[in-house]
Amino acid sequence: MALYSEKVMDHFLHPRNVGVIEDADAVGEVGNAKCGDIMKMYLKIENDIVKDVKFETFGCGSAIASSSMATEMIKGKPLSEVEKLTNKAVTEALDGLPAHKIHCSVLAEEAIKSALEDYRSRRKDT
Amino acid sequence: MIYADNAATTRMSEAAVDAMADCIRTAWGNPSSLYAFGQEAKEKLEEARETVAGIVGAASPREILFTSGGSEADNQALISAALLGAKKGKKHIISTAFEHHAVLHTLNKLQSEGWEVTLLDVHENGIVLPEEVEAAIREDTCLVSVMYANNEIGTIQPIAQIGAVCRKHGVLFHTDAVQAVGHLPINVQEESIDLLSASGHKFHGPKGVGFLYVRAGIRLTNLIEGGAQEQGRRAGTENLPAVAGMAAALKERAAHMAEEQRKVAALRDRVIDGLSRIPHSALNGDRDRRLPGNVSFCFEGIEGESLLLLLDQKGICASSGSACTSGSLDPSHVLLAIGRVHDVAHGSLRLSLNEENTPEEADQMIQGVTETVDYLRSFSPVWRDLQSGKSQFIL
Numbered sequence: 001m002a003l004y005s006e007k008v009m010d011h012f013l014h015p016r017n018v019g020v021i022e023d024a025d026a027v028g029e030v031g032n033a034k035c036g037d038i039m040k041m042y043l044k045i046e047n048d049i050v051k052d053v054k055f056e057t058f059g060c061g062s063a064i065a066s067s068s069m070a071t072e073m074i075k076g077k078p079l080s081e082v083e084k085l086t087n088k089a090v091t092e093a094l095d096g097l098p099a100h101k102i103h104c105s106v107l108a109e110e111a112i113k114s115a116l117e118d119y120r121s122r123r124k125d126t
Numbered sequence: 127m128i129y130a131d132n133a134a135t136t137r138m139s140e141a142a143v144d145a146m147a148d149c150i151r152t153a154w155g156n157p158s159s160l161y162a163f164g165q166e167a168k169e170k171l172e173e174a175r176e177t178v179a180g181i182v183g184a185a186s187p188r189e190i191l192f193t194s195g196g197s198e199a200d201n202q203a204l205i206s207a208a209l210l211g212a213k214k215g216k217k218h219i220i221s222t223a224f225e226h227h228a229v230l231h232t233l234n235k236l237q238s239e240g241w242e243v244t245l246l247d248v249h250e251n252g253i254v255l256p257e258e259v260e261a262a263i264r265e266d267t268c269l270v271s272v273m274y275a276n277n278e279i280g281t282i283q284p285i286a287q288i289g290a291v292c293r294k295h296g297v298l299f300h301t302d303a304v305q306a307v308g309h310l311p312i313n314v315q316e317e318s319i320d321l322l323s324a325s326g327h328k329f330h331g332p333k334g335v336g337f338l339y340v341r342a343g344i345r346l347t348n349l350i351e352g353g354a355q356e357q358g359r360r361a362g363t364e365n366l367p368a369v370a371g372m373a374a375a376l377k378e379r380a381a382h383m384a385e386e387q388r389k390v391a392a393l394r395d396r397v398i399d400g401l402s403r404i405p406h407s408a409l410n411g412d413r414d415r416r417l418p419g420n421v422s423f424c425f426e427g428i429e430g431e432s433l434l435l436l437l438d439q440k441g442i443c444a445s446s447g448s449a450c451t452s453g454s455l456d457p458s459h460v461l462l463a464i465g466r467v468h469d470v471a472h473g474s475l476r477l478s479l480n481e482e483n484t485p486e487e488a489d490q491m492i493q494g495v496t497e498t499v500d501y502l503r504s505f506s507p508v509w510r511d512l513q514s515g516k517s518q519f520i521l
Contacts, residue, residue, distance in 0.1 A: 012435065018505045033469035033508060036429055036448060036457065040507040056507040060431035060448070 004061055005095035011065035016072050019054040026122070028115030031107050037063045039111040041071065045119060048079045055111070062101035063108075069093050070108040079119075085112055128442045128487045132328075132419055133277050133305060133478035138371065139330040145374035146332060149367040157364055158355065171366055174373035181380045182322065182339055183313035191338045191346070191356050192369050196304040196325030197228040198349065199338035202360070203300045203321040204232045204271060206346040208241055210298070211268020217241045220262050220297075221271040223463035224248050224278070229271055229302050230459075246272075252281035252411035252464045260291045267297050274303035274322075275310065278447055278460040278476060279411035280420025282310065289318030298344070304328055304336075308379040309387070309417060314339055326372035329379050335368035386481045390418040393479050393488050397421045400492030404499055406512070408521045410464060410474070419479040422447075424466055426521045427509030428473045428502040430457075436498045442491060447474040469508070470520050 004012070021042035031038040037059035044052035053071045057064050070090050074082045087105035091097050097105060129137075138146075149170060155161075157168035172187065179187040193199045204219075211217055221233055223245045233243045244262050246254055254272055263270070270292050275282045285301055292299035300321035306312060307322075308329025314322055322339040326332050340346055340359075352361025379386070394416075398409060401423050410422040425433070430448030437444055447458030448471070456462070457471035466474075477491055503509040511517045 012432070013439065015505070020510075029507065033472065036468070036472040038507055056505045056510060058427070058506045058508040059429050061435045063429075064432060 003098065004065070005097075007069075007093070007095040008062065008065040008097065011068040011094065012061045015055075015064055015068035017054050017068065017075065018056070020056065021052060021054050024054075026115040026119035028111045028113070028118055030110045030114050031059070033058070036060070037104060037107055039063065039067045039107055041067070041111045041115045043074075043115050043119065045079065050074050050077055050079070050082055059104065059107075060101070062097050062104035065094060066090055066097070066104045066108040067111065070112060074112060079116065082112060083116060085109060128483075128490055130477040130479060130483065130487075130491055131443045131445050132480040133280075133417075133476065134445055135327045135333065136330050136480060137482070138327075138332055139375050139378055141378050142331050142371040142375040146367040146371035149370045153366065157366060158353065167366055170370055171364055174366075174369045177373040177377050178337055179339075181376055182307070182324075183315050184339055185315060186342060188357065189340055189342055191340060191359055192364060193336045193338055193360065194334055194365075195336040196226075196302065196323050196328075197336075199323035199325075199336050200226070200228040200302055201232050202346060202349050203323060203338055203340075204229065204236065204269070205349070206344070207269040207271075207298045207300060207321065208236050209347050210345060211266075212241075214268070216266040216268035218244070218264050218267040219269045219271070220244045220246065220259060220267060222246045222248055222254050222273065224252070224276055224460040225271065225273050226277055226302055226304065229273070233271075248276075248281075248463050250465050251415075252276060252279045252460075253415060254283050254288070256284050256287040256291050259288050260295070263291070263295050263297060267295070269298045269300060271300040271302065274301045274306035274312070275417050276411070276460060277305045278458055279422040279464065280305075280417040280478075281411040282306070282415045282417065285319065286317040292320075293318045305417060308376055309383075309419070311383060314341070320344060326368065326375065329375055331372035331375035332368045335365055335372050337372070382481075387418045389481055390479055390483075393483055393485065394419055394421055396485065396488045397477060397479070397491055400489070401495060404496055406519055406521045407499075408470075410461060410466070417478075421477040421479070423475050424461070424470045424521065425473045425475065425499045426470055426519060427506050427512055428499055430472060430474050432502055433473070433475055433495075433498055436501070437494055440490075440494045440498075442494050444491075445476045445478075447476065448472045467520060 024042035025045040026043040087109040155164040155167040175187040307324040325336040406426040430446030461471040
C-alpha cells in the first residue's frame with residue numbers, strides 16, 4: 001500500500017487552479033515556514049459566488065494535494081456553502097490522508113476561511 | 127531507477143549474497159554445538175570476526191562483537207561506558223548536536239537517569255573541533271561520543287585528533303562509524319578509538335546485522351541476557367548468515383576502497399557542481415571533508431518531501447531532512463545544528479552515491495532536481511515573496 005492514495009497523487013502531480021489572481025476579491029494566507037507548510041488562496045467573488053480561485057503552496061505532497069482539492073471544491077460555489085467546507089470533507093474527497101498529514105487538510109480549510117475573513121473585512125471597509 | 131540513497135541502505139553485493147546463501151544452505155549448524163557440524167559454523171563465525179577485526183585495525187578478533195545493527199551497537203557502547211563511569215563517580219558525557227538518533231535518544235535516556243550530557247557545537251561547516259572537545263572535558267567526564275561521519279550532511283570528523291585528546295585525559299572514546307566503515311580507511315588503534323559502531327547494510331552487506339568494536343579491557347554491559355554467546359556480552363544464537371554476508375561485503379570494500387573512493391568522489395563533485403548552478407541553493411557542510419558519496423543541499427523556497435515525490439516520479443530515489451519526512455514539525459536536527467533556519471532546512475535534499483552510480487545518472491540527477499525545483503518554485507508563495515522582495519533571500 002503506497003503512502004498516498006491515487007487521488008492525492010493525482011492532485012499532487014497535476015494540481016488544479018495553480019497561480020495567482022492579480023485583482024482578487026479575497027486573499028487568504030496561512031501557515032508558516034517554521035512548520036513547513038504555507039498556503040495562499042486567491043478568490044474572485046461575484047454575486048456571492050466564487051467565480052474563480054487560484055492557489056500557491058509551499059509544502060509536502062499532502063499540502064499541495066489538499067489545497068488543490070480544496071480549490072476544486074469551492075470553485076463556482078456560493079459563499080454560504082464555501083463557509084461550511086471542512087478539512088474532513090477535503091480529506092474524504094482525497095480518499096484519505098495518512099494520520100500525520102491530516103493537518104495539511106486543516107491548513108487548506110483555514111486558508112479558505114482566511115480568504116473569507118479577508119473578503120468580509122474588505123466589504124466592511126467599503 | 128536511479129538509486130541515490132545509499133546512506134539509507136545499499137544493495138547487497140554478490141559476494142555477500144553468496145556468503146549468506148552458503149551459510150544458509152551448508153553451514154547452518156548452531157555455532158555453540160559441540161559436534162563437528164556445529165563447530166563448522168563456529169569456524170565460519172570466527173573467520174568473519176577475524177576478517178572484520180583485521181579491516182578496522184583491531185588488536186584481536188575478540189574485540190569484535192556482532193550485533194543486530196548500528197543502533198544496537200550504539201546503545202550497548204553508550205550504556206556500558208556510562209555505567210563504567212558511574213562506578214567511578216563520573217557521570218558526565220560529551221557528544222555532538224548532530225549525532226544519529228540511536229545515539230541522541232540513548233543519551234536522553236541516560237540523562238533522565240542521572241547522567242549529565244554536553245552536546246558540542248558542530249559549527250556551520252558541520253565539523254567538531256578537537257579543542258572544543260578538550261575544553262568540555264571535566265574531572266567527571268566518563269565518555270566522549272562523536273560520529274565518524276554524519277549521515278545527513280556527510281561531513282567527516284577529526285576522529286584521530288579527538289581520540290588523542292580522550293586518551294590524554296583518560297576518557298573513553300566512542301564513535302558511531304555507521305556511515306564510514308567500508309567507505310573510509312579506519313584504524314581503531316591508530317585513531318585511539320575505544321568503541322566503534324558499524325552497520326552491515328551501509329556497505330553492501332545485509333540488513334539486521336552490525337558490529338561493535340570494543341578495545342580489550344573495557345567491560346560491556348549486556349543489553350540482552352541469556353546464553354554465553356559473544357563472550358557472554360550478547361546472548362542469542364548468532365545470525366551467522368548475516369555476519370558472514372557482512373564480513374564478505376567488508377572484505378570486498380577494503381580491497382577496492384581507494385579506487386571506489388576516487389570514483390565516487392568524482393561523481394559527487396559532478397553533482398555538487400551541477401546543483402550549485404541552481405540559484406539560491408547551498409551545499410550543507412564542509413565541501414572537502416565529506417564522505418565520497420554525500421551530496422546534501424538546501425533549496426530556498428521549496429519543501430523537501432514534495433521534491434522527493436517528484437524525483438520518485440522521475441525514477442530517482444533520494445532523501446531529505448524536511449519536517450514532513452521526519453514526521454515531526456521540526457526539520458532535521460542536523461541541519462538546524464549547522465545553523466540552517468527552518469525556512470531553508472525544509473527545502474533540503476540528500477543524494478548519496480556509490481560506485482554503482484554512473485556519470486549519466488549523475489547528469490540525470492542534476493537535470494531532475496533542477497527541473498523539479500523550478501517547478502515547485504513556480505507555485506510557491508514563499509518563492510514569490512522572495513522574488514518580489516517582500517522577504518529577504520537567505521541563500
